[in-house]
Amino acid sequence: MSMQPRRWTPPKATPRARETRSVPPLPPVRRLELPGTGPEDVVVAADGRVLTGLENGAILAVDPESGTVEQIAHTGGRPLGLHAEPDGSVLICDFGGGLLRLDKPGGQLEVLVSEVEGKPLNFPSNVVADTDGTIYFSESTRNWPLQQYMGDMLEHSGTGRLMRRDPDGGVEILIDGLDFGNGIVLAPDRSCVLVAETGGYSIRRHWLTGPKSGTTDYFAENLAAFPDNMGLGSDGLVWVAMVAPRNPLLDMLLPLPGILRQLVWAIPEALQPKPARTVWITAYGFDGRLVHDLQHEGTDYAMVTGVAEHNGTLYLGSLSETAVAVVQVP
Template sequence: MRPHRWTPPQPTARARQTHSDPPMPPTRLLPLPGQGPEDVVVLADGRLVTGTADGTILRVDPATGAVEQIAHAGGRPLGMHAEADGSLLVCVAGRGIFRLAEAGAELEVVVDELDGAPLTFPSNVIRDDDGTLYFSVSSRRWPLEHWITDLLEHSGTGQLVRRDPDGRLEVLVDGLQFGNGVVLAPDRSCVLVAETGAYRITRHWLTGPRAGTTDHLVENLPGLPDNMLLGSDGLIWVALASPRNLLLDKLAPLPGILRRLVDALPPSLKPAPVRSVWVLALDFDGNIVHDLQRDGADYAMVTSVAEHHGTLYLGSLSESAIAVTSKPAA
């Protein structure tokens, strides 16, 4: 472990609150035969797809709760992207990015190397209509099972990458602090990537006078942003896996030996995500349109949110269900 000192932004008052105003509407659960639906996406027919920790890819009918296995990823499925024809792109921890053409088919390799090295921690992927892919890499230092170590180290080895239709790869943004969710603007003007370890959403411009430059859509978020999806309402829906951890913030500017000591502790004694259910919706100017949070008594560590015609489907790295709620009425 090679800790990098940094000074986090001062947490806002919102970071210390445990409920939103208005409150998050009640949730119901869609039980799954496995743990950790890290990402949830909506198919064109309204059914859901997710993956669990054992590598299973599941299709779920939100109306009936019926669950069917449609594939096995051969590793831990992370971010997914659903195509209009029902095919899927799947980031698989330790393996790369794959395509599932249809239920029951074998997964096809899309990207498994980057700059001559194995693509071991792809986090999220989206596809434009012309076949261009944009995907994030969380860390080139640590695998998924050591994600807390990467946040403690503040490695800054995450990336935002473009894959052209001809297969050419280009790193658009390097040095991300745990790159995570990815969203492409509907007008293709920019692509957004969540930086979990920096509490911000970074924007890379694709067109216009700022093309090729990078800035931040929003900084100093009150929690740790994870997966993001463009909702049917045109908003950017962001899952906050946990509120800010004050211990992590206090350790960050101090000598790295302290974080090495914390990292050496048994898992039960390391800093852990606070149990919370929290999602945000932003517009493309960085304004918060919806802020929905409640305590995590029966569901927690929300790592994804998919909005579909007013319904919100939540995934989690630790739970054995998809949570369903709704956004407030306008």
């Protein structure tokens, strides 16, 4: 599809963006092999199993001890972000289907949101829910399909959104103009909701209560990598999947005339810049303090797009791998 590049001058990358491992490094991962590719997001269900969705449309429940895999649903599309409810139901951001709800493992799928303001939901990305039935979900881009997500990274379209679905079904746009809206975390005290802005190397914060209610600011910015899905850990921290380090070529092209990015997009995909292979996870307190910065080279796993922490164990998902990765927080 045609590209209309938007010029943007990114903040200067920190030295951390050029490093390939942290101190201490992330320990080696254990792989839980799956019958398919692309477990893009991971969440821990109430029964302790790890839920993920594959590129073939399957929703799987994986026993982290035995590795036993059960298919609990099939969306017919491409499941991305997930949210596990205490009652066993699952919210699903499905590329091709919209925002879905699975009532129970093996149960019925219901479409909750398929369009916003009269237009189809293009790229639903991540989702969380409050106990009162309020749902927060993101849309990465209104311009590009999943298969061409790099097109939005180059275009820098600024068409991502954070939205809220009320229990009565009404949808409100909380933040518009995100540079690839992605992972979401709701603060335990409901004071704010966080959304990853992958193309902006940042995490935005939208205030829900208090004197700043209804306003948006930055929770973390000028990150050393592209933040993807996020999750609230059992430790109360905001865990962030860092899919790849910042790309120096992209940083160089973004402020320049858009024709240069159009030329890059026009060359064969095999020759276009590729995300560097790495396994990188960070975690923040709600005061914005960086608590964990864990990385190692992408030899045993790579392209980490999802993370869930539960009782000191990290479960990782990936857009390109055929397994969920398991690693202990050092």
